[in-house]
Amino acid sequence: MTQQPTPETTPEEVRARINTSQPHTARIWNYWLGGKDNYEVDRATGDQIRQLHPGIGDYARADRRFLSAAVHHLVNEVGIRQFLDIGTGLPTADNTHEVAQRLAPESRVVYVDNDPLVLAHARALLTSTPEGRTDYLDADLRDVDTILEHAARTLDLSEPVALVLLGVVIFIEDEAEAHRVVRRIMDALPSGSHLVLSHTVTSPSMPDVDAAVAFWNEHGTPKLTQRTPGQIAGFFAELELLGPGVVSCNRWRPDSADESVEEVAMFGGVARKG
Numbered sequence: 001m002t003q004q005p006t007p008e009t010t011p012e013e014v015r016a017r018i019n020t021s022q023p024h025t026a027r028i029w030n031y032w033l034g035g036k037d038n039y040e041v042d043r044a045t046g047d048q049i050r051q052l053h054p055g056i057g058d059y060a061r062a063d064r065r066f067l068s069a070a071v072h073h074l075v076n077e078v079g080i081r082q083f084l085d086i087g088t089g090l091p092t093a094d095n096t097h098e099v100a101q102r103l104a105p106e107s108r109v110v111y112v113d114n115d116p117l118v119l120a121h122a123r124a125l126l127t128s129t130p131e132g133r134t135d136y137l138d139a140d141l142r143d144v145d146t147i148l149e150h151a152a153r154t155l156d157l158s159e160p161v162a163l164v165l166l167g168v169v170i171f172i173e174d175e176a177e178a179h180r181v182v183r184r185i186m187d188a189l190p191s192g193s194h195l196v197l198s199h200t201v202t203s204p205s206m207p208d209v210d211a212a213v214a215f216w217n218e219h220g221t222p223k224l225t226q227r228t229p230g231q232i233a234g235f236f237a238e239l240e241l242l243g244p245g246v247v248s249c250n251r252w253r254p255d256s257a258d259e260s261v262e263e264v265a266m267f268g269g270v271a272r273k274g
Contacts, residue, residue, distance in 0.1 A: 018116045023220040026115045029167075030090040032057040033064065037090045037121060045219055053212035058250070059266040063166055063198050064094065066249035066268045070196045071099040073242075073253065073270070074162050075107065080194065082161045084151050084185075086112040086141050087168025091124035096164060097134045098127075105131040110151045114140045141168055142177075144184045160192035167266070169235065170200050173225045182235050191273055197235055198249055198268035202226035209265040232267050239271035 023045035027038040074080040088111040100107035128134040135154040172178040246269035
């Protein structure tokens, strides 16, 4: 069964919220992934960032690979059939519901994002299998009560849920608030639920990353906050962190044992709520 985007948001309201004169992170991310849902201002800024940090496009691909690997594990090895994906981003290949329902057609997925361009393309995220269900909510990560209330229409919150937060906590600058938001959502989910989280890192070994983020924060929207690998690991506190822990996204359970894969400054991890 397929749901429709939030009915109270009209197409005219969505279009009015799309700013094509300023680069936007979701559209640049889409550009780096080879998508078409971006504008000249996004491509120009994306190219400038790539000049500062040539490997930046690898982050998007690594994050997408991490998503696929995490969903495969949760569906096949854990038996998860429900996903709450917040900070969805623009639809691309192998969205959460596509990966999950390919493995288990009865899987249910709720997507949440507050980007009007994502909302405009939300129907691409709602192509559920007949056995499963998808839904979309236009909301900010901080709107925890709204998210949980809406998610409960599609998901059974008494059964394990995988909370997916890929590259979205970076938009909450305040450290305490960021942890509080993640913890509030996980607290509302039952034992056996999992947290899948990725985040841009700052590291002395990657100074060009800091330069690229500084350029973005000067020219683009929304602003990004980097955190150290240790700070990112803190989001999994009081949860059972799965191996290999919090690592570069392209090194989380890779398809091969090739350790020569160059580390990217997008780290991620998966943890279970006991």
